Amino acid sequence: MHTALDCIPCLVRQALEAARFVTTDRAVHERLVREALLATAAMDFGNSPVVMAQRIHRMLRDMAGVHDPYRAVKDRFNGMALSMLAQLEEDLAQAADPLALALRLAIAGNVIDLGVNGNLTEPEARRAIVSVLNEPFHGDIASFCQAVKEARSILYLADNAGEIVFDRLLIERLPTDRVVVAVRGGPVLNDATMPDAKAAGLSRMVEVIDNGSDAPGTVLGDCDHAFRQRFADADLIIAKGQGNFETLSDETANLWFLLKVKCPVIAGSLGLPVGTHVLTRRMALVSAGGENHARC
Amino acid sequence: MHTALDCIPCLVRQALEAARFVTTDRAVHERLVREALLATAAMDFGNSPVVMAQRIHRMLRDMAGVHDPYRAVKDRFNGMALSMLAQLEEDLAQAADPLALALRLAIAGNVIDLGVNGNLTEPEARRAIVSVLNEPFHGDIASFCQAVKEARSILYLADNAGEIVFDRLLIERLPTDRVVVAVRGGPVLNDATMPDAKAAGLSRMVEVIDNGSDAPGTVLGDCDHAFRQRFADADLIIAKGQGNFETLSDETANLWFLLKVKCPVIAGSLGLPVGTHVLTRRMALVSAGGENHARC
Numbered sequence: 001m002h003t004a005l006d007c008i009p010c011l012v013r014q015a016l017e018a019a020r021f022v023t024t025d026r027a028v029h030e031r032l033v034r035e036a037l038l039a040t041a042a043m044d045f046g047n048s049p050v051v052m053a054q055r056i057h058r059m060l061r062d063m064a065g066v067h068d069p070y071r072a073v074k075d076r077f078n079g080m081a082l083s084m085l086a087q088l089e090e091d092l093a094q095a096a097d098p099l100a101l102a103l104r105l106a107i108a109g110n111v112i113d114l115g116v117n118g119n120l121t122e123p124e125a126r127r128a129i130v131s132v133l134n135e136p137f138h139g140d141i142a143s144f145c146q147a148v149k150e151a152r153s154i155l156y157l158a159d160n161a162g163e164i165v166f167d168r169l170l171i172e173r174l175p176t177d178r179v180v181v182a183v184r185g186g187p188v189l190n191d192a193t194m195p196d197a198k199a200a201g202l203s204r205m206v207e208v209i210d211n212g213s214d215a216p217g218t219v220l221g222d223c224d225h226a227f228r229q230r231f232a233d234a235d236l237i238i239a240k241g242q243g244n245f246e247t248l249s250d251e252t253a254n255l256w257f258l259l260k261v262k263c264p265v266i267a268g269s270l271g272l273p274v275g276t277h278v279l280t281r282r283m284a285l286v287s288a289g290g291e292n293h294a295r296c
Numbered sequence: 297m298h299t300a301l302d303c304i305p306c307l308v309r310q311a312l313e314a315a316r317f318v319t320t321d322r323a324v325h326e327r328l329v330r331e332a333l334l335a336t337a338a339m340d341f342g343n344s345p346v347v348m349a350q351r352i353h354r355m356l357r358d359m360a361g362v363h364d365p366y367r368a369v370k371d372r373f374n375g376m377a378l379s380m381l382a383q384l385e386e387d388l389a390q391a392a393d394p395l396a397l398a399l400r401l402a403i404a405g406n407v408i409d410l411g412v413n414g415n416l417t418e419p420e421a422r423r424a425i426v427s428v429l430n431e432p433f434h435g436d437i438a439s440f441c442q443a444v445k446e447a448r449s450i451l452y453l454a455d456n457a458g459e460i461v462f463d464r465l466l467i468e469r470l471p472t473d474r475v476v477v478a479v480r481g482g483p484v485l486n487d488a489t490m491p492d493a494k495a496a497g498l499s500r501m502v503e504v505i506d507n508g509s510d511a512p513g514t515v516l517g518d519c520d521h522a523f524r525q526r527f528a529d530a531d532l533i534i535a536k537g538q539g540n541f542e543t544l545s546d547e548t549a550n551l552w553f554l555l556k557v558k559c560p561v562i563a564g565s566l567g568l569p570v571g572t573h574v575l576t577r578r579m580a581l582v583s584a585g586g587e588n589h590a591r592c
Contacts, residue, residue, distance in 0.1 A: 005312050005325055005326060005329055006312070008308060008312070008329055008333070009305045009306070009308040009309035009312065010305070012304060012305040012308055012333075013305035016301050016302070016304065016305065029301055030301060030341070033301055033304055034337050034338075035337075037304070037308075037333045037334070037336050037337035038333070038334070038337045040333050041330050041331075041333035041334045041337065042330075045326070
């Protein structure tokens, strides 16, 4: 997905918000904003906004001299999500359709995105999870379940820390012997890396790999060879979040996107309002429209 | 007033919004955004954001090849305001304190600012005027009236087209023989220039001058000598809108600002919430706080 002009002021705003999140040093705030302005002025708008976000966050980590500036907040959101797990497992045990509920919870977890909203609080995230069934939903759960049943191998592309704990609820209801979970190859924003997969308990459950890249999405050309091979070989790919959507929506693989629509550009691309919880297949992108509440 | 880092993404967003307002040519949209990014990357943040907005709008007029791209919308908002005049004059005739109401209406008219909200509609503007007395207000009207009585000369700095019609309601209740109204020296955004003062009927009522500058505020160094002389000689200066506030809040003249707070940076500077209708004296800026409903 290319970079819309509307993404440009948003990228600059996100750079400032990230700089303030990472350091109180005002000189770094100003330097990062100026560098972000220069970089976006020269950027190829044919690339996804994720490519620019990757560059901005590399500059920020370099300027602040911190390898993983979001580590503490990632731990906090993992902890929050883990504290909700027992109750959610209980809800799932009593649900008429546990897989459908697990899918909705995994999408709801996508609210934990400090790129779009750097000021997200734990209570806000908690409320979003608890009220998941009141959120507008668009997607064909029955077709998704069918695709899962038919797939010999499933590659699950995680998105954010915290969110990855809610992913676990869905992943443990998939055929785990055929599932590989991929996280980012290096710290960027609050995106999930290997320690988050471990904290979520996923490493004990399925194979977890990293993609070799520190982009807040899946920029295939920036991922390592091993990951690209897994991507090419997977029968079915489940991709979480806007970053993965922005970077993979033009790929021809058998991709299913699970995300919460958080900005007008993605909303326009999907033809769905901001706030919608979406399950959509890559090939279905051009014909999105109408509610669908089918169950597995 | 210097440029806050929060102003930067906003300036870029305004550049894009303005480009889309002025032309449907996508190449111009992209070119202006890239030029705005480069210009803000190099800007002196010690200057007001108005200086950058002036530069961006000069580039836009140049790229689009249009001298006064907001002329049609300025005419439309003038027309809308003029159509409300008879009813408002009736309301004023029956008001317990006509000067206080005229002052509130002049501030309410400051909603017509296409820099902050390029998508403002006439019905929205109309509603804002009609419901003026329900809006949160901060200011010492009695002190303002006293200052007006004592002033031998008053310089009234207008802000936007449309708004200038509502200014007329206040101006005709001032000692008009001692009032000079100043408009911008050249087209920028929907700011009022000489044709708008004429459309509002001000030219028949008081002396109207222009300031020789196309900045969407009052950048004294960019104004012509004649205006600067009037500014220096005025006993009392009434300055409308955020642009005039941003450019003049550090001046030592006897300045009274009348504006609607439309962004978080100005809100922070004044210590008042976004949406507040404000009458404030320059010297009072450091000690703003609390409601004041005194009447003339």
